[in-house]
Amino acid sequence: MSKAFMEVKNLSVTFRNDGIFSSGEVKAVKNVSFSLRKGEVLGIVGQSGSGKTTVGRAILGLVPYSGNLNFYGKRTSCMFQDPLASLHPYLSIRRQLLDIVPDEERVKNLFKKFNLDYETIGKKKPSQLSGGQRQRVIIIRSLLNEPDLIIADEPISMLDVTLKMWVLKALRELKETYGLSMLFITHDLLTTKYICDRIMVMKDGEIIEMGTLEEIFSSPKEDYTNELLEAIPKV
Ligand SMILES: Nc1ncnc2c1ncn2[C@@H]1O[C@H](COP(=O)(O)OP(=O)(O)OP(=O)(O)O)[C@@H](O)[C@H]1O
Numbered sequence: 001m002s003k004a005f006m007e008v009k010n011l012s013v014t015f016r017n018d019g020i021f022s023s024g025e026v027k028a029v030k031n032v033s034f035s036l037r038k039g040e041v042l043g044i045v046g047q048s049g050s051g052k053t054t055v056g057r058a059i060l061g062l063v064p065y066s067g068n069l070n071f072y073g074k075r076t077s078c079m080f081q082d083p084l085a086s087l088h089p090y091l092s093i094r095r096q097l098l099d100i101v102p103d104e105e106r107v108k109n110l111f112k113k114f115n116l117d118y119e120t121i122g123k124k125k126p127s128q129l130s131g132g133q134r135q136r137v138i139i140i141r142s143l144l145n146e147p148d149l150i151i152a153d154e155p156i157s158m159l160d161v162t163l164k165m166w167v168l169k170a171l172r173e174l175k176e177t178y179g180l181s182m183l184f185i186t187h188d189l190l191t192t193k194y195i196c197d198r199i200m201v202m203k204d205g206e207i208i209e210m211g212t213l214e215e216i217f218s219s220p221k222e223d224y225t226n227e228l229l230e231a232i233p234k235v
């Protein structure tokens, strides 16, 4: 097995709330340690509020944390849950993507890969797109700087089932072609099956179980993991 590409040691994040109605501390992430190999996709799953997003935000340096982070790659990029908030509202999609990489062919190829029509979508502003179209634009944007690590926080939650499959397939191809590593944050355990190599299960800010896809799905050790698995709709 190849050496670690990213190492996270004893990562902790504490939020201090000084609100009028409530005050105190929230220990959102407690002593989380894990490593990631090049080309590996690690799924982070767990109930709402378990600290998944906070782990991703700490790695990106968006929240203060304690602990050690070592990253041996070149560039990170992120895909977030709320695409409207992370796109420029007044610029056309084409303009804001070409501002990042002035290579129209490359942008067009990515549009094709994610099943979007460049000619029509490129001209529009973010508010003129559907949620699913916007989400795919965010995915495309996050790939433009040729990252070797992507923090993906619920990147496909707004897509319908067919599109979800399409996007997962495209991401998997990119992972296989470019050896892209990814932290894939989701509360939907089913989607991890199509993209993740390993899964880390979080509860109340801690890792309670970590294993390969096979281990987690066929012999989960924790009751909590079992509950998450049972919550997957049966087809
Ligand atoms: N900026 C913040 N200030 C204060 N508390 C926060 C902040 N961000 C997150 N928290 C708290 O930290 C805990 C973990 O939140 P986090 O967003 O990481 O959960 P999550 O696992 O991503 O949940 P979800 O599945 O709903 O996205 C929660 O209790 C949340 O309320």
Ligand SMILES: [Mg+2]
Pocket: 052, 053, 054, 153
């Ligand atoms: Mg979250």
